[in-house]
Amino acid sequence: MNFSSWPPLLVVDVEGNGTNPPDLVEVAALPVRGGHPDKSTAGAWLTKPHRPVTPFAANIHGLTNERLENEPGWGEIADQVHALLGTAWVCAHNAHVDYKVLSAHLPRWRPAGVIDTLRLAKATYPGLAKYSLDALIKHVKPDLSAAPAQRHRATFDAYATAQLLLGMAARYDTWDQLVAAAVPPGLPGAPEPEKDPTLW
Numbered sequence: 689m690n691f692s693s694w695p696p697l698l699v700v701d702v703e704g705n706g707t708n709p710p711d712l713v714e715v716a717a718l719p720v721r722g723g724h725p726d727k728s729t730a731g732a733w734l735t736k737p738h739r740p741v742t743p744f745a746a747n748i749h750g751l752t753n754e755r756l757e758n759e760p761g762w763g764e765i766a767d768q769v770h771a772l773l774g775t776a777w778v779c780a781h782n783a784h785v786d787y788k789v790l791s792a793h794l795p796r797w798r799p800a801g802v803i804d805t806l807r808l809a810k811a812t813y814p815g816l817a818k819y820s821l822d823a824l825i826k827h828v829k830p831d832l833s834a835a836p837a838q839r840h841r842a843t844f845d846a847y848a849t850a851q852l853l854l855g856m857a858a859r860y861d862t863w864d865q866l867v868a869a870a871v872p873p874g875l876p877g878a879p880e881p882e883k884d885p886t887l888w
Contacts (some may be wrong), residue, residue, distance in 0.1 A: 689857050689866070691723030698775035699725070701846040701854065702786050706745030711737030711752050711792055716842035717772050718850050720779075725850040727836070728745060731772040732843045734759040749840045762793060763876060770794050777877065779803040779870075781821050781849045787875060799813075801867065801877015803850050808870035812856045821848060828855050 698717045704710030718730045729880075734751070736759045746752045776799060783804035791797065802816035809819050816827060822839070825832070828849035836843040860866045864879075871878045 689722075689862070691854075691857075693863055694720070695863075696774070696796075697779060697803070698773060698776055699779045699846045699850040700773070700786055700790065701780060701842040701849065702747060702789050702870055703840070704752060704789065705739060705741030705844050707737075707739050709792060710789060711739055712789065713737050713741060713756055714749070714842040715790075716846040717769070717778075718778075718843075718846040720850055720854070723854060725847055725854075727834070727847075729771065729845075730843070732770060732836075733765045734766055735762050736760065738762075766794060770797055773799065775787060775798060775800055776803045777803060779853055780851065781805045781815060781824075781845070781852075783807075799872055799876050801811045802875040803853065803867070803870040804872050804875075804876070805849050805856070805870070807872055808853070808856050808866070812859055813867040814825055814866075821845060821852075823867055824852050828857055853886065 697720050697721060702712055712735055714734050716732045718800065719726045735757060736756045741751060741753050741756065773778050778799045782880050785801050787802050807820055809824055814829065816823065823886040825848055830848065832848055835847040838844055857866050867877060868879050
């Protein structure tokens with residue numbers, strides 16, 4: 689895989705407040721350049737949700753209502769998040785979820801494409817019992833020594849997802865092959881299905 693041929697791409701992860709639909713409490717966006725995650729240009733934001741964080745969600749990511757009390761509201765940071773994401777490709781684990789939540793919070797945002805490391809892992813490592821982020825970290829054993837924060841925080845999960853993406857991408861010869869394996873149907877960047885030829 690020639691990583692220098694990749695279009696601009698950011699690995700994203702979001703954490704929510706536990707409601708349905710969720711309010712965001714944390715967003716991370718980590719650019720991948722030249723086959724490496726670039727923490728120097730990454731973005732990470734905490735935001736106070738409109739509705740309180742549920743005890744269940746706080747127990748997972750550790751972001752309590754008290755911790756978020758003095759963070760900016762989403763309206764104060766939305767433009768910053770949109771500016772960093774731009775029209776680049778994005779990648780996430782179980783990308784439908786992150787894409788849906790980000791799209792709801794950034795109605796004018798439209799990425800060039802959406803890569804799902806969950807879908808990619810099923811194509812790359814068939815036969816695993818589980819394809820959760822934890823299961824893939826255990827299976828692939830990526831180097832997470834430079835990962836910020838801890839598991840279930842957006843910055844850590846984005847970094848871990850980036851390392852998993854790069855490890856799996858090395859098994860594909862071209863960007864187009866990677867896209868064919870990794871972009872879910874119906875999301876931006878999905879290959880167009882071949883149409884049957886017609887007689888006219």
